Amino acid sequence: MELTLHIYLFILGAILGSFYNVVGLRVPAGESIVSPGSHCPACNKNLTWMELIPILSFFLQKGRCRNCATKISPVYPFYEALTACLFTISPLLVGWSKELPxxxxxxxxxxxxxxxxxxxxxxxxxxxxxxxxxxxxxxxxxxxxxxxxxxxxxxxxxxxxxxxxxxxxxxxxxxxxxxxxxxxxxxxxxxxxxxxxxxxxxxxxxxxxxxxxxxxxxxxxxxxxxxxxxxxxxxxxxxxxxxxxxxxxxx
Incomplete structure (x- = not known):
């Protein structure tokens, strides 16, 4: 049961890590975090759900845009993985308590x-x-x-x-x-x-x-x-x- 919860936290952290990267880039620039949707900054093609899977999509696409083959910064999967790992280890440090949120x-x-x-x-x-x-x-x-x-x-x-x-x-x-x-x-x-x-x-x-x-x-x-x-x-x-x-x- 506890292992399952850790897996859920890892997945949640990876998803939120992807979102946090968008927030960290767009908010200082005065841009909306909702619109436009995720897209390639080189060719402006909107990304499909297969290209938005946290961590995995980067490696499945070999670090390049599927449309224009422009290199994707490894910063994106790094923050996704970092957030996922920090979320996962948090219960080990504070327990499954009211402190976890x-x-x-x-x-x-x-x-x-x-x-x-x-x-x-x-x-x-x-x-x-x-x-x-x-x-x-x-x-x-x-x-x-x-x-x-x-x-x-x-x-x-x-x-x-x-x-x-x-x-x-x-x-x-x-x-x-x-x-x-x-x-x-x-x-x-x-x-x-x-x-x-x-x-x-x-x-x-x-x-x-x-x-x-x-x-x-x-x-x-x-x-x-x-x-x-x-x-x-x-x-x-x-x-x-x-x-x-x-x-x-x-x-």
Whole structure:
């Protein structure tokens, strides 16, 4: 029975991952997520249902459009598979509990903003405004911490990044600031600090490596959203273990 549920979650994650990729690309461009339907960006041919099977269609078509043979970016099946895998492992980390909808909603937001930030360097307000009331509702229904922790987490998450932006004179994007405020509702005060530390560390390492390898020119902005996504996921699922390990390391 449990295996069947995991399979259902994998399929759901793959389907939603395909949709999230559309949202992450279209919303920043001010386009509708409904119309026009999925189509090849090279020849504009509308895709059939056989060409829209998450993950499988990419490999069945050998990574090319069936109509014009243009290469299809492997980014599409990657996000589909990533969402599917994250959905599938979530019950292993939080159980089949009231917390599971929160975990799935968090994964959904982070996939969308990763697609958006990497492709357009934007984290759309429309996406954040959709998830903000959803997170508030879910944390009220299934509180993971005291009610005040979500409020403090949101205020501190927003405030810290706003302070960094002011001190660095624009070194932090407005979308990142608002995103951390929304994430603070789910992560709480402790989770926000852990997420920020991990995101900052990964961002610094990747940024230095990219510039040393001349992949990114000095002074060019690097999207911080994906690092926030990684840090937030690690913090959400493991921040208690990370803090315990850190305390043991110090003492």
């Amino acid at each position: 929160i975990a799935l909603a968090l994964i959904s937001l982070l996939i969308i903003i990763t697609v958006s930030d990497l492709s357009t360097m934007l984290i759309p307000d429309k996406v954040l405004l959709f998830f903000l009331p959803l997170f508030i509702l879910l944390t009220v229904i299934s509180p993971l911490t005291p009610w005040w922790d979500s409020i403090v987490g949101a205020v501190v998450g927003f405030g810290i990044l706003l302070l960094i932006a002011i001190v660095s004179k624009g070194g932090m994007g407005g979308g990142d600031i608002k995103l951390f405020g929304v994430l603070g509702i789910v992560l709480g005060l402790t989770g926000v600090f852990v997420a920020l530390f991990i995101a900052s560390f990964l961002g610094a390492v990747v940024g230095i490596a990219a510039r040393m390898g001349k992949k990114v020119e000095k002074g060019s902005p690097i999207p911080f959203g994906p690092f926030i996504a990684i840090g937030s996921l690690i913090s959400y699922f493991f921040h208690n273990s990370i803090i315990e390990w850190y305390i043991q390391l110090l003492f």
